[in-house]
Amino acid sequence: xxxxxxxxxxxxxxxxxxxxxxxxxxxxxxxxxxxxxxxxxxxxxxxxxxxxxxxxxxxxxxxxxxxxxxxxxxxxxxxxxxxxxxxxxxxxxxxxxxxxxxxxxxxxxxxxxxxxxxxxxxxxxxxxxxxxxxxxxxxxxxxxxxxxxxxxxxxxxxxxxxxxxxxxx
Numbered sequence: 001x002x003x004x005x006x007x008x009x010x011x012x013x014x015x016x017x018x019x020x021x022x023x024x025x026x027x028x029x030x031x032x033x034x035x036x037x038x039x040x041x042x043x044x045x046x047x048x049x050x051x052x053x054x055x056x057x058x059x060x061x062x063x064x065x066x067x068x069x070x071x072x073x074x075x076x077x078x079x080x081x082x083x084x085x086x087x088x089x090x091x092x093x094x095x096x097x098x099x100x101x102x103x104x105x106x107x108x109x110x111x112x113x114x115x116x117x118x119x120x121x122x123x124x125x126x127x128x129x130x131x132x133x134x135x136x137x138x139x140x141x142x143x144x145x146x147x148x149x150x151x152x153x154x155x156x157x158x159x160x161x162x163x164x165x166x167x168x169x
Contacts, residue, residue, distance in 0.1 A: 002126045005134045008047040008078040008088075012039040016070050026065035027072065032092065033060065036074055036108065040088040043076035044112035047086055048124045052112040055085060056148050060108045066094035072105070079134070080141035084121035085113050087141050109144060 014020075014035055016027045037054060044052040066072055073093040080087045092105040116122040129138040142162045149155035150163075157163075 008043045010043040010076045012074040014072045025068045039074040039076040040110040047078040048114040050114045055111040058109040071095040079137045
């Protein structure tokens with residue numbers, strides 16, 4: 001049964017405690033990536049109603065550090081599905097609850113594979129984008145997937161038709 005993007009939405013909230021920070025009082029990148037992986041896995045599991053494993057993580061650029069005592073909001077949702085895999089988009093926001101402002105920290109795409117009871121990949125339902133933003137991200141997913149496959153050595157660059165269309169007239 002196909003599902004809407006909104007049905008996979010997960011919002012995870014954490015507070016940055018001293019054990020989560022580096023010597024500059026900022027949230028450690030590794031801790032944030034750990035939290036992002038959990039939020040993305042929950043979103044993927046919500047979509048496919050099955051166990052999932054992380055297949056890849058796209059580039060994560062840390063735009064704005066999140067300070068000790070600030071709140072972290074991680075929004076994750078499935079943006080596109082393929083055979084047994086799902087692309088999950090994450091947006092991360094920091095929030096200073098005392099000063100009452102939110103700021104963008106980073107975003108990334110994670111890929112998960114749905115597993116059957118024997119630990120083998122299993123087919124997943126299609127995802128239905130509804131908003132303009134969901135459609136835009138959905139449409140770009142084929143290019144991002146081809147780039148992931150090339151970088152992972154699973155596709156030859158000359159086979160990447162979606163990517164070639166951007167550069168070859």
